Amino acid sequence: MKREDRNRRLGESFRQTSRETVVIVIAWLVFLSWTGLVCGLGSRLEPAKVVETVYGIPRWAFFGVILPWIAACGFTFWFSMFYMKDTDLDPDGNDSLEDSSPELP
Numbered sequence: 804m805k806r807e808d809r810n811r812r813l814g815e816s817f818r819q820t821s822r823e824t825v826v827i828v829i830a831w832l833v834f835l836s837w838t839g840l841v842c843g844l845g846s847r848l849e850p851a852k853v854v855e856t857v858y859g860i861p862r863w864a865f866f867g868v869i870l871p872w873i874a875a876c877g878f879t880f881w882f883s884m885f886y887m888k889d890t891d892l893d894p895d896g897n898d899s900l901e902d903s904s905p906e907l908p
Contacts, residue, residue, distance in 0.1 A: 816890035823887055830878055834871050841867030 845863025848854065857865040 819888055819890055823882075826882065826886065830875075830882075834875050834878075837871045838867050841871075 842863060845867055846861075855862040860869065
């Protein structure tokens, strides 16, 4: 394999990895913001106010922890099954095996 082809293939792998990293970091920031805002704003209790619950869990905890957790699991499934691509990090590996095989008479 020519050096230019090898560099191009490694460059494609690097670009794909960079795209995946950006998507992961953005998703992480979205879920962090969601959890922080909902839990921070929703957990304020006034002394005479009754705590609202969803399935026996305080409403702010359900929408601030459990719901984003389920959404993050769904995002992880989508990301790993449909967006993330497997790339060959050793494009010369196959060529070296072919070149080193002995010739049979």
